[in-house]
Amino acid sequence: MPMNVSVQPGEVDLRPLSARSVVLSLLLGVHPPELPVKDLVRAVEPFGVGGSTLRAALSRMVAAGDLRRTDAVYRLSDRLLARQRRQDDAVDARTRAWHGDWEMVVITATGRGPAERAVLRARLTGLRLAELREGVWLRPANLLRPLPDDLTPVAQSYTARPGHPAPELAASLWPLDTWAAGARSLMAHIAETELPADRLTAFAAVVRHLLADPVLPPQLLPADWPGTALRAEYAEYQREIAGSIGA
Numbered sequence: 001m002p003m004n005v006s007v008q009p010g011e012v013d014l015r016p017l018s019a020r021s022v023v024l025s026l027l028l029g030v031h032p033p034e035l036p037v038k039d040l041v042r043a044v045e046p047f048g049v050g051g052s053t054l055r056a057a058l059s060r061m062v063a064a065g066d067l068r069r070t071d072a073v074y075r076l077s078d079r080l081l082a083r084q085r086r087q088d089d090a091v092d093a094r095t096r097a098w099h100g101d102w103e104m105v106v107i108t109a110t111g112r113g114p115a116e117r118a119v120l121r122a123r124l125t126g127l128r129l130a131e132l133r134e135g136v137w138l139r140p141a142n143l144l145r146p147l148p149d150d151l152t153p154v155a156q157s158y159t160a161r162p163g164h165p166a167p168e169l170a171a172s173l174w175p176l177d178t179w180a181a182g183a184r185s186l187m188a189h190i191a192e193t194e195l196p197a198d199r200l201t202a203f204a205a206v207v208r209h210l211l212a213d214p215v216l217p218p219q220l221l222p223a224d225w226p227g228t229a230l231r232a233e234y235a236e237y238q239r240e241i242a243g244s245i246g247a
Contacts, residue, residue: 012189013182013205017197019049019057024066025204027076028084029238030245034075043245046196086126089145090210091234098142098217102160105147107135109154120154128214130173138173140166142217170220182209183226187233203237206230 017025022044027033035043037058041051049057058074061067067074076084105124112120121131127147129137138160147157162169170176186209190202213227221227 012185012202013208014189014201015204017047017201017204019044019053020061020066021204022047022049022200023054023057023061023074024080025200026241026245027067027074028080028087029241032075033081033084034073035245037072037074039245040074046244047200048197086211087207090207090213091231091238093213093215094144095142095215095217096144098140098219100161100166101141102162103129103139103141103143103147104158104160105129105137105151105155106158107137107155112154123148123151126211130214132173138162138169139214140170140217140220143215167220170214170216174214174216176214176216176222176225179209179212179214180222180224180226183230187226187230190233199237203234206234206237210234 023040026040026043027035037055040058041054044054058067058069062069062074065077066080068077069075107120124131124137127139127145128143129139132138141159151157186202186206190199190206193199193202210227210230215227218225
């Protein structure tokens with residue numbers, strides 16, 4: 001079962017950004033993920049968010065548990081710190097040389113309801129695994145990341161060597177051509193985008209797209225894979241944003 005990709009080839013997945021989205025996009029992109037309110041006021045202005053709108057959004061975000069406030073400094077909550085770590089990993093995934101082994105995760109728990117199954121599927125997809133058949137998830141063993149300990153009660157993990165040719169197996173598990181087409185469309189869109197709000201919207205789409213990159217070994221990828229180039233575009237934008245906030 002291939003990993004879901006949110007856009008079709010040639011489409012760009014752009015979503016309008018609210019004041020909350022602008023604040024989160026900025027804080028998720030800076031390290032440490034905290035800013036004084038005076039810096040936030042200056043940082044959101046180019047994106048069309050005024051001071052009163054910002055303050056109302058910050059109040060709602062603190063009440064919702066998105067942000068924590070200490071004096072006049074706002075920082076991401078623990079829940080969103082985990083999201084930042086996932087985003088950082090999407091931009092700079094840590095890999096190792098691949099020697100042909102695959103991770104295999106087999107779901108062993110039974111009697112789970114639809115909501116629990118959906119949460120587990122989302123977690124495994126977030127770990128860049130893909131479902132070969134119901135309850136059996138695979139990926140090449142090239143990522144420098146352990147599987148979370150709390151998966152142990154519901155799944156068992158193995159190292160496998162599938163008999164099927166690895167490039168064909170990878171192509172059956174992930175829609176690689178679709179992902180590549182989406183990445184190229186995003187880069188083409190970014191090249192023509194100048195307004196700060198439009199660029200932020202575009203790079204928010206880049207992050208979503210990078211989160212769906214399976215980060216496969218080079219020998220399993222199609223020729224001219226655009227993953228590295230898209231990551232470089234986003235890294236440059238992060239430096240741009242960090243520079244504007246620190247100016």
